[in-house]
Amino acid sequence: MALLEGVQAGLFEHGLDLVILLARKGEDGETFLRRHIARGTVDGWLLSGTQHEDARIALLLERKIPFVALGRTASASDYAWIDLDFEGLVAQAMALLIADDHRRIGLVAPPATINNSHVVIAAYRAALAGAGLTVDEGLIHRGDSDEHDGEAATRQLMSLDRPPTALLLMGETAPVGAYRALRSLGREPGRDIAVIGLRDNPTCRALSPDLTCFTLDLNALGLMLAQQLVAILGHEDGDMPSPLQHRWPMELRARESHHVLAPRA
Known part of the structure; x- marks a missing residue:
């Protein structure tokens, strides 16, 4: 909600409204998008859940329809996106x-169809290589x-x-699931095994020991998404500068779950 509130605030300044369109579970994203393009439902798009190969982005580029993506894709490069700094x-x-x-x-990453899965795994491998460590593919779960x-x-x-x-x-x-599994196996997070999570979200705040994870200003991220879309809408007749491509920073919150007394090989 904080992200959407930021988007709405940025659009409201320019007399625009946020309309949230949700595809049915299992519905193909490109089919959903084509239906709304044909109806002329909106003036511009904010895309989420970007795929590694995302036909929606190719479609919007082909039709010259204004959009900003929350995330990157491997299937196109010359478009506006803001993504979390997974690297x-x-x-x-x-x-x-x-x-x-x-x-x-051990790394638990999203499915290979999701673009940030590739980004995360590449950064994981690079970190191990930089430390002179061998990558064990068996430690990577998608x-x-x-x-x-x-x-x-x-x-x-x-x-x-x-x-x-x-x-x-x-x-x-x-x-949440990792803590439950570890305890069922007689292993205590933050004592027997180190655990680092993705984001400081409400579901994980109840975990004990406190989860080491990352935080970001979702409201500010939403505001930037809106501002970039408004800028694109204002240049539909041409003279549009190079599209914004920005990795949004996340701040490490070092708490208790990553501390162990003596790691075992």
Whole structure:
């Protein structure tokens, strides 16, 4: 809601309104978008949930329809986007864990269809390589990254012959499932295994020990998305400067869950 409030505030300044259009569960995003383009439902678009290969972006570029994407894609480059700085996030988290002598770090990432999954995994591999560590592909899990997947992924990773001594969970609620799985296995987060989550969201604030994760100003992010879309709408006749492409910073909140006394290989 904080993100949407920021978007609405930025649009309201220019006499525009935010209309939220939700596709039905399982509905193809391109089909949904084509239907609303044909109806002329809106003047411009803010796209979320960007895919690695995103036909929606290609369609909007082809039709010259104003839009800004919340996220990147591999299928196009010359368009306006604002994305979370997943590269910086992973680099900070991995540096923290490696400095604490962790050498086997499990990564729970989104599905390969989601673009940030590729960004996160590339940054994870780069961090290990930079520290002179070998990448073990068995420590990388791709899934829905929700609470249920966080639990299943944690059980899978901890069942390895050489389980991880730390977990980096790139899902909003994945840490909730990870905590539950670890405790069912007799392992205590923040004591027996280090855990770092993605974002300081309300669901994870109830976890104990307090989750080490990242925070961002969602209202300000929404405002910037709106401002960029308004700028594009104001240049529909041409003379549009290069599209804004910006990685939104996230701040590390180092709490208790990443501390362990002695990592085990």
